[in-house]
Amino acid sequence: MLTGSEMAVVDANAAALGVPRKQLMESSGHALAREIREHVDPGATVTVVAGRGNNGGDALVAARFLDAYDLRTCLLGRPETITTDIARENWDALGRAEYPTEQVRDSTSFGLADPDLVVDAMLGTGIAGDLREPAATAARAMNDSDATVLSVDVPSGLDAETGTLAETAVDADHVVTFHDTKPGLDDLDATVTVADIGIPDAAELFVERGDLLRLDRDPASHKGDNGEVLIVGGGPYTGAPALAAQSALRGGADLVRVACPERIAREIQGYSENLIVLPYDGDRLAPEHVDWLADRADAHDTLVLGPGLGDADETLDAVAELLGRFDGTAVVDADALQVVPEVDTDADLLCTPHQGELLGMGGETSDDWRERTDLVESFAAELGVTLLVKGPYDIVSDGDRTRVGRTGNPGMTVGGTGDVLAGLTGALACVQAPLDAAALGAYANGAAGDRVVDDRGNGLVATDLLDAIPTVLWGGADD
Secondary structure, X not given: OOOHHHHHHHHHHHHHOOOOHHHHXXXXXXXXXXXXXXXXXXXXXXXXXEOOXXXXXXXXXXXXXXXXXXXXXXXXXXXXXXXXXXXHHHHHHHHHOOOOEEEEOOHHHOOOOOOOEEEEEOOOOOOOOOOOOOHHHHHHHHHHOOOEEEEEOOOOOEOOOOOOEOOOOOOOOEEEEEOOOOOOHHHOOOEEEEEOOOOOOHHHHEEOHHHHHHOOOOOOOOOOOOOEEEEEOOOOOOHHXXXXXXXXXXXXXXXXXXXXXXXXXXXXXXXXOOOEEEEEOOOOOOHHHHHHHHHHHHOOOEEEEOOOOOOOHHHHHHHHHXXXXXXXXXXXXXXXXXXXXXXXXXXXEEEOOEHHHHHHOOOOOOOOHHHHHHHHHHHHHHHOOEEEEEOOOEEEEOOOOEEEEOOOOHHHHOOOHHXXXXXHHHHHHOOOOHHHHHHHHHHHXXXXXXXXXXXXXXXXXXXXXXXXXXXXXHHOOOO
16 A cells, blocks of 8 residues: 555656656556446446546546547646646647547536546545535536546545545545555445556665655744754764764754764864764763763654764663663664664664674675565564665665665765765654655765766765765755
8 A cells, every 4th residue: 555645756766767657647547448448338428527637637548548438528627727747748639639628617617417437537646635626516516426436546535645535525436546555445435446557666666766755844844843863973983973963964954963072072073063062071982971862862853873983892881771761763873783683772773784784783695685685674674673784785674664775886885975874864764754764865875976976986085975965855866
């Protein structure tokens, strides 16, 4: 089952894989026409009521496959207000071929007459709530009619995110939905057909440009609404926590703080005036710092734990104790990964090991990315965490769902790119579910590296990724 927003991601990923929405609309329209033929015989009267979006576009395609029927095609609105190019092209195709079409510009101009079958293609998966005019009048006419009602993808008025049915919704007898079922369809008193329209399985497996549709930033948001991240790192190293923090800012977090030993606080602050540094006593993380850190971690949306901490015994003891007391979302990276298999925590852990670190955690790996996918999924389920295992193909799994990232290049084996990924993923985890945050982080980190190498050639360093990340996330990846 896919929600409407997930279906939009899959559609866009299919386009990124070379199966454009125009091709999918043609397949959807053909599937709809096939379903119509299942319910009425040639010569029957069929009325198509099409909205101005891609849902209506599917029905406009279907009209070209219904020459054996007494067909009436109604567009709710003016043709110039059709919202997508591909839907408009299919409206224009009907006109050029001199199919009979009508425009319904207001509720008073709509009458259903008495067809044998009416096609509800008014509103698709992206619309929720009570229907507005003239769709509301058209829906009432369908519900009052003796005609068989066939809805396209979902009945108009069904919220494809929640499965909630509006009081004004179309009461469909049959639904033809595409690629996968949608929330709420199983609860309808209607037969539901799931039509295969040629979307490859890879559109759900591989992380592609469509996943960027998950990102949304409220224009009315205030400081902190888009996430606050606490980076706990540093001691033996200073660059790693600074890279993670700057990456979290580039990834969209509003506030990022770095908790680090006082000995290196000024040095970390020197990397950027954008950093907020919270020093604690000593040269490295130790158990005596956990109370202070736990209080601060609870005030943040995401904890990023590990960059530059080192692997001293007292540091790893402190990591385990901090995770044991934390119940939010924690991105665990670098040496801190060692404690994950044994730690008892209520936190949602998102772990970012490379393959060597995965082996150190007790996992298995393979040179074949398909075999590695199965191994990572199994290990994630065993640990009860989300894993982002870095490699030529990044494998992301929570033990239930698994995604594969294919961005990145050999130049990214340079030190520091993993710290950038940890911070970026921490920012995304403030506003996304752990699996989606990990998938988007892997995609954006790799795509940023690809842009840098395309622009400059070899010799990439981790700081090069920072400027490229926002363009990848909000400017769209290269076509």
